[in-house]
Amino acid sequence: MKNVLIIGFGPHAKRIYFPILNQWGQEWGAKLVYGVDLKSQQQTIETYLQAQNSKLPFFYIDEDEKLYDELHPNVEKRLDKIVEEYSIDGVVISTEPLVHMPYAVWALKKDLHILMDKPISTKFNVSTDLNKAQELKTDYDQLAKLYFDKKKNNKSLSFTLMAQRRYHxxxxxxxxxxxxxxxxxxxxxxxxxxxxxxxxxxxxxxxxxxxxxxxxxxxxxxxxxxxxxxxx
Ligand SMILES: NC(=O)c1ccc[n+]([C@@H]2O[C@H](COP(=O)([O-])OP(=O)(O)OC[C@H]3O[C@@H](n4cnc5c(N)ncnc54)[C@H](O)[C@@H]3O)[C@@H](O)[C@H]2O)c1
Structure with missing residues (x-):
């Protein structure tokens, strides 16, 4: 059984990942064992989990530890601990797109399988600032390099991007x-x-x-x- 950590538990995770892993996880060999979101969402998430009869443990990040370009050292330390204590094998990254990147970099460094939502990354004012738009390509290149470097020693490592309407x-x-x-x-x-x-x-x-x-x-x-x- 693969233990899964879900990062970002908004409408998409509640509609797709949580119910699917609950219903078919056992059969497919994946178990959701921990969640991460922001402190501002704690009440909403707890109410939702209660209604689902779920005791999924959560780490809620303080607003002042929410960064965009990298993970706050306290957050990273806590995530590392969760990976160790819960023998995490893979992560689902379903946060808002501005913070996909730091979580993906962290997960690759920890040799974790990744299922990440589209888009790979985005930036404040990316639609009007050419430099910000170019960062999308550098983000992609950085992740691709990290992934293929890791894959040399871990052939089965998987990094999949979830683009729901690809075959619409x-x-x-x-x-x-x-x-x-x-x-x-x-x-x-x-x-x-x-x-x-x-x-x-x-x-x-x-x-x-x-x-x-x-x-x-x-x-x-x-x-x-x-x-x-x-x-x-
Ligand atoms: N909503 C949809 O129908 C849909 C469909 C397909 C894909 N997606 C993709 O799935 C992802 C999630 O979608 P959503 O609609 O739930 O988005 P959302 O903006 O509600 O974000 C999801 C959760 O991420 C949390 N979050 C934000 N910053 C965080 C941080 N620094 N650390 C931890 N958690 C953080 C938010 O509190 C929220 O609960 C997005 O990348 C989106 O593009 C969404």
Whole structure:
């Protein structure tokens, strides 16, 4: 049985990872044994776990120990201890995308298998600042190097990126139609406009204030589901 630590227990983890691991973990050889999130979420998470009859232990990070570019030394120390005490084999990284990177770097250094949500990383103001946008590539290169270095001595090490809609029929249909037009007209794609609502209707004040896949921090839609229309 592989012991799994989940980092980030928001709507996505509650809707996907927690129920799936609970229902099929035993059969597939994976057990969720510990969780990590922010102190600000403690009440919500405890209420949710209670309703699910779950006693999953959690480490809640203090707001002043929440960093973006690296893990706070206290957080790293505590995570190392959890890995040791609970014989953690792998992590699910399902935090908001701004902090995917430090957790992925830490997990690779600890030789842990990783299932991480898309996008690999994002930055404040990545949609308007070219230097920030270029950091996405350096982040990718850093993780790829770390992963392949680790894999030399640990062949089965797995680092998988979860991109939920990769095989969504709508995206496949769009690809098929683009290809059909290209073949018939000999004209490739020269310009793209893409719209995706993801079932959400943001009100004007929310666009300015809401800190959830936000526009106000300059990474919004493309780091959330707009991403699918670029890469899928
Ligand atoms: N919501 C969806 O339907 C959906 C679908 C597919 C993929 N995803 C991806 O899954 C991930 C999680 O999505 P979500 O909607 O639950 O996001 P979210 O913004 O609610 O974040 C998830 C959790 O991460 C916690 N978190 C934030 N900073 C943290 C830190 N420094 N350390 C530990 N925990 C921290 C938050 O408190 C929250 O509970 C994202 O990368 C997202 O792109 C989401």
């Amino acid at each position: 029929p709508a995206f496949n249909k769009i690809k098929e139609l683009i290809n059909e037009v290209k073949l018939k007209t000999n004209c490739p794609v020269t310009s793209v406009q893409s719209f995706h609502t993801d079932g959400q209707w943001r009100f004007p004040t929310e666009i300015v204030e809401q800190i959830y896949h936000p526009y106000c921090q300059g990474y919004g839609k493309c780091s959330h589901s707009g991403y699918h229309t670029v890469v899928d």
